[in-house]
Amino acid sequence: MSTTTETLKSQWEALKAENPHMRIRNAAEKLGVSEAELVATSIGEGVTRLRPEFAAILTEVEKLSKVMALTRNDECVHERKGVYLNPDFSSPHAGLFVGEDIDLRIFLSAWDKAYAVVEKGEDRDKKSLQFFGKDGLAIHKIYTTRDSNDAAFDVIVEQFKSDNQSNEETTVAVPLDIDEKPDSEIDVDGFKAAWIDLKDTHEFFGMLRKFGVTRTQALRLAPSEEHAHKIEKDAIVKMLEGAAAQKLPIMCFVGNRGNIQIHTGLVRKTMWHNNWFNVMDPDFNLHLDMDKIAQTWIVRKPTEDGVVTAIEVFNEMGEIIVQFFGKRKPGIPELTEWRELVASL
Structure with a gap:
């Protein structure tokens, strides 16, 4: 682990000790880094980098049974529980999951990084698949629930584990497209x-x-x-x-x-x-x-x-x-x- 990453990890640990309930997105903002960079500091300690084979990973998620899907922007968080059914990645424009519960429109051109995260809990571990853009901003997260198949989660992690398990994470800025003509x-x-x-x-x-x-x-x-x-x-x-x-x-x-x-x-x-x-x-x-x-x-x-x-x-x-x-x-x-x-x- 580089000195920079080690310092970032220490800063985050200190921030968590000071604010135990602070969300990682807010912590990243406070520390002036991306969320993906914070996640990467724990690779080897509950975090596994996955190969960026997003459609293939998502197609396996049905095997987890009932999970919680999370998608958010800076102002709003949307959390929906259900099973990932009917994946369709045949269109070059958008992938789909269309079910009564999990209903997604996925633009894979914006996806860049994937991690499996296991956080230790008192009664059960909190397991998730987390996906980020080139800028390290979270795009989508999938959390297991008490009704999930934890063994299937472990199989997915092993199946898509990257050869690169470095704690270093690189990000590039993604420009906002908000120019407005008169x-x-x-x-x-x-x-x-x-x-x-x-x-x-x-x-x-x-x-x-x-x-x-x-x-x-x-x-x-x-x-x-x-x-x-x-x-x-x-x-x-x-x-x-x-x-x-x-x-x-x-x-x-x-x-x-x-x-x-x-x-x-x-x-x-x-x-x-x-x-x-x-x-x-x-x-x-x-x-x-x-x-x-x-x-x-x-x-x-x-x-x-x-x-x-x-x-x-x-x-x-x-x-x-x-x-x-x-x-x-x-x-x-x-x-x-x-x-x-x-x-x-």
Whole structure:
């Protein structure tokens, strides 16, 4: 272990002793390094570097049985328990897991590093597979539960163990793509017409690229206030509490540049903890830092199944934090109760 890595390991140990409950992501930020660099300091002591064969590793995860999938960005954490079913990595654009519980859209071009992590616990060890980008930022983590097959975890670790078990970790900065053209350079009339002519919500991203607009710029330039209008961020709390009270199934999308994780179903228990608003259900947890929300919008897109209504939440950089929809599937109109709940906001 190099002197630099040894020093970093010591700094992290001191930080953990001082703040036992500090999350590793926050510790990395405080120490001015990436999370992957902190994880790598423990290689050989509960951490194993895996070969970056991401699709192959993920395809084996079903054998773990019920696990907890975690995807997050700086402002929101999405945790969903279930089994990784129906993997599909045939598309060059995005890999998929499509199940009632684990529902992911995976962009492997952003994935760069993989580790298996075993943390000693009093009654059971905490085991996880952790994946990071080139910049060392966490993209996706998979934790075993009491219902998991721990022996299958050990087999996966042995199967994909890298020959390189060095504690050294290299990272490179990944530039943010948030440049926004002036509105005067946008074909605003063409853009509005394209929005009105949408047939599927999945066409929206392609439309943004075609007209060279950022997502928040698109909402500003929407055809009308009926298509997109700003609301107060507190409306998110009202919506989640309302959905819980009405037993109204929703969809909740949280992602980063490498993965989008989706919950479809009910939310039951909601609660505040400091500045975080949380859903704390047995198989679904959501943690949303309300202080970091810069913009919240109601967005309506026409489709062949009727209008689809979303609540889209952004940080100060214009990056999307979380999206909410009413539960729906292609070919089925969205729930009237969802439209009414959003309209009440």
